[in-house]
Amino acid sequence: MTLTAQRPATGEARPYRFPAVVRRSVAGGNIVAAHVPGHQLAVATLLLDAGALREPAGREGLAGVVAKALEEGTAARDSTAYALALEGLGTELSMAVDWDSFRVGVQVPVERLPLAVELLAEAVRTPRLDPADVTRVRDDEVTSLRMYWANPGPRADAALRADLFGVDQRAGRPMDGDPDSVQAVTVEDVVDFHRGWLTRAGTLLVVGDLERLDLDVLGATAFADTRAEPADAGPPLAVPTRAERRIILVDRPGSVQSTLRLGHPAPHRAHPDYVPMSLASTVLGGAFTSRLNHLIREVRGYTYGIRSDFGLSRRFGRFVVSSNVQTAVTAPALVDAVAEIARTQSAGVTEPELEVARSWRAGQLSVELQTPRAVAGALATLVVYGLPDDYHARLRGELLAASVDDVSAAAAAHLHPEGLTLVVEGDAAVIRDELAATGLGDVVTATF
Amino acid sequence: MPPNGYPWPIETTRLDNGLRVTVSQDRSAPVVAVNLWYDVGSRHEPHGCTGFAHLFEHLMFEGSVHVAKSEHMQLIQGAGGSLNATTNPDRTNYFETVPAEHLALALWLEADRMGGLVPALSQETLDNQREVVKNERRQRYENVPYGDAWLRLLPMLYPPGHPYHHATIGSMEDLNAADLATFKNFHETYYAPNNAVLTVVGDADPAEVFGLAEKFFGGLAPRPDIPAAPEGRQVVIAGGPARDRVAADVPAPRVYLAHRTYPFGTAEYDALTVLAVVLGSGRGSRLYQRLADGARLAQPDNIGAYGVDLAHGPAPLIVTATARPGVTAEQLEAGLVEVVDELASGGVTEAELDRARALLTTSWWRQLATFEGRADTLGRYAVQFGDPARAAERLPGWLSVTAERASGLAAELLRPIDRATLTYVPEAMA
Incomplete structure (x- = not known):
């Protein structure tokens, strides 16, 4: 076996161009x-x-x-x-x-x-x-x-x-x-x-x-034969975050996995904190190497995958963590996930993690925008959220310039571990008592 | 004149250790797609070892001699890249797309796990990824309605001992029994440079790629005696049509009709691909027109026909529909059978072929629109047909299928006696 021990150096960067x-x-x-x-x-x-x-x-x-x-x-x-x-x-x-x-x-x-x-x-x-x-x-x-x-x-x-x-x-x-x-x-x-x-x-x-x-x-x-009548989008909605965490149990009898959806309200897409906020989510759960996937998949083996993101639209947004975990580990997976959200909110991100997150997000712009269909999707983003034509070109720079302080501040401001709604869809008869015993919040049963 | 299905340049070389390298340069985006096809899939798994090729694929991300656990992902994502891997009955592929300046990193990482995985394998890693894969099985196959259809269809189509008899995800029992030594042996047996093809597409100079390939992979020893998978071209079926009826927690009756066809890559399979579009792709297809729109037996969102592109045996054609409310499984099956039988007896029309050709043309170019799509395609043709340039033949192959050939193939393949029928009925209706 002859392998090269030394990881190769990075070559000369090619310029990234979003088409005019x-x-x-x-x-x-x-x-x-x-x-x-x-x-x-x-x-x-x-x-x-x-x-x-x-x-x-x-x-x-x-x-x-x-x-x-x-x-x-x-x-x-x-x-x-x-x-x-x-x-x-x-x-x-x-x-x-x-x-x-x-x-x-x-x-x-x-x-x-x-x-x-x-x-x-x-x-x-x-x-x-x-x-x-x-x-x-x-x-x-x-x-x-x-x-x-x-x-x-x-x-x-x-x-x-x-x-x-x-x-x-x-x-x-x-x-x-x-x-x-x-x-x-x-x-x-x-x-x-x-x-x-x-x-x-x-x-x-x-x-x-x-x-x-x-x-x-x-x-x-x-x-042809249409009306040039613009529509008013309306202002961002004011959505309060819940004062106390709660667990909502959705019964799925016999389910071999529990589906987790943990979330709270978030700002709208054109919010000025978009870049640091989304980088915080990338560190927490937006990439394979993120905190949530590392702990809950790669260390614990509880799931095939877990991710978080800010789902943002023109007038409102939400932060959500999504996963399917084996029924028997529902409670520990939930405890782990909430702890990682809380840790990210309180202690922020580290430079090594952020370095991966910002390079990944910036690199993904060139990786993902290869096809006409992908570029059309990027143009739609400009139109729907009223963003400037040089948005994608500048986004790369903004991602690469985001500091640990910027991103940690966004995590502190826009993650709300104490106000999370923890929805668990699974076999209620098996998991209800364990969920209650976690102490993460009152357990209520969904009515549908 | 038929179109060239691969109008980009292709350059190839072969290292002394047998690793084949393909480069297709395209500087239109500042990224490179790197793809490795290993000629090993679940068809190589012996009895009692189902799911091992796929579980092994997971282990390839867990570190190698110079790469720590999780570091592979971290380095690629930290370089701005995307990555993944897939296993199917035929082969296992590993791929990443990175900004062009990280080409060497991607090749180095692939070489390190091709040549240096075994020393890094640990019981802890195996136990962890075994649990991950079992959760993948639960998520994809066990916890969703109709999720096990593929697991049920394969043994109906292929007898015990046939390389396609079992599904790639494997059984829970076999996964639980997997031991570390087996995986070390698996790597030593199949993950050799002469059992792989490396393809690079995008913003990269062929000479540079060949040089890097030599530098990182050139020192890896070939393996002279890689065992072949069991022969799969001949399928001996005893008895008549196979049937399976499943009462399960599903929202509506669903029927699958499946037939063995020809291996992917043959002229017959090209004709089969066209037939599948005529039968089941789009609102203009026979199934949609007859059963969703016409007789209104089937749900319009859940009807279709497709071939599964397997190359080492007669690939399956799957025809499926789901019942509208008030329609029974029997009524739906009768409707499906009628449409399929008509195709077998009456053949296809020129107008239907024109529609299929147009849809297949778009589908081909969509597959090749990204560098990663091109890299995967070239890797397939290098591994399965010995020459990446043969990728150019597929689109003209489809377009040259005549009504006579498609009709003849339908008559030959779609006989009721060769049919596997899988029906799901809601428990309450069973």
């Missing part, structure tokens, strides 16, 4: 584009201000039903003809609804993008919304959610969200709704949501070889 952001106003809408040559595929995404926060109370999941209904035929053709035309170009519609946006995208060989955008616009702007189709899509969506809710996780997520934000608030209900809220969606709700939000121009994100694409043509297609 191209902005264009066309036909009442905005185009935000990036020139990424050398790829066979190009991406176009229509970004509309029609996220889950726009849904009326009791109709959570409505936007998802609207998204599915768009593919059930258009003014020009029925659903089968539409599917065959679109898939004949080599793409399907990628639909995504989050708290702040409604996105419909296509990804095709560059020369097919104009045709794909025509079909995208046809579905978004002129869907048939035939009442029988909408009702069927709604029922299918209910079934789909029932399937999803049979997995471990969704009920724990819902219990955490309700406890943090209040079950009477939109932010306190599941982003995609639940089977009951979707069952309540009517044809009229779908038509109204479409008319109210999907007929506004919005923003078209285009990424690919722009020398082979005519942005004006794409914009004219995407924004």
